[in-house]
Amino acid sequence: MLNKIILIGRLTQDPELRYTPNGNAVANFSLAVERNYTNKQGERDVDFIDIVVWRKQAETCANHLGKGRLVAVEGRLQIRSYETDEGQRRRVAEVVANNVKFLDWPKNNGNQNKNKNSGDDFDEEDIDVPF
Numbered sequence: 066m067l068n069k070i071i072l073i074g075r076l077t078q079d080p081e082l083r084y085t086p087n088g089n090a091v092a093n094f095s096l097a098v099e100r101n102y103t104n105k106q107g108e109r110d111v112d113f114i115d116i117v118v119w120r121k122q123a124e125t126c127a128n129h130l131g132k133g134r135l136v137a138v139e140g141r142l143q144i145r146s147y148e149t150d151e152g153q154r155r156r157v158a159e160v161v162a163n164n165v166k167f168l169d170w171p172k173n174n175g176n177q178n179k180n181k182n183s184g185d186d187f188d189e190e191d192i193d194v195p196f
Contacts, residue, residue, distance in 0.1 A: 068141040070160050073168065074098035076134050077113060082127035092123035094130070096138060096160075115159040116140075126165055135168040 074096040082092045094116050099109045116138055118126050130136065140162040147155055 070142055072098050072138045076132050079131050080127045090123040092118045092127045116162055117159050118162045137166040138162045139164040
């Protein structure tokens, strides 16, 4: 059996980083991915796909990515269920990322996440350069 997804798109928001009770880092963000074809109006429809990233890669994404950045995500599709506070069952589809590649460079116009480091904690090996 095979469950593999590869997406290229732009972040719709800055990654949200949190930690599990066990101390594992987890980051969530949404990716806007254009479809390969145009609709009747000649425009491309866009899918908004939820991404989950774990551990060191989650921290790297939270520290170096922001809204509008272009990334490639390789991972697997996960469908999970949960119950709302009102007792309703919900199903969520999300991609659990195994690998996130940064495909562009950040803009230096202050468009980056406000809580990002100024670089003192930055290690070049943390970023996958696409060339």
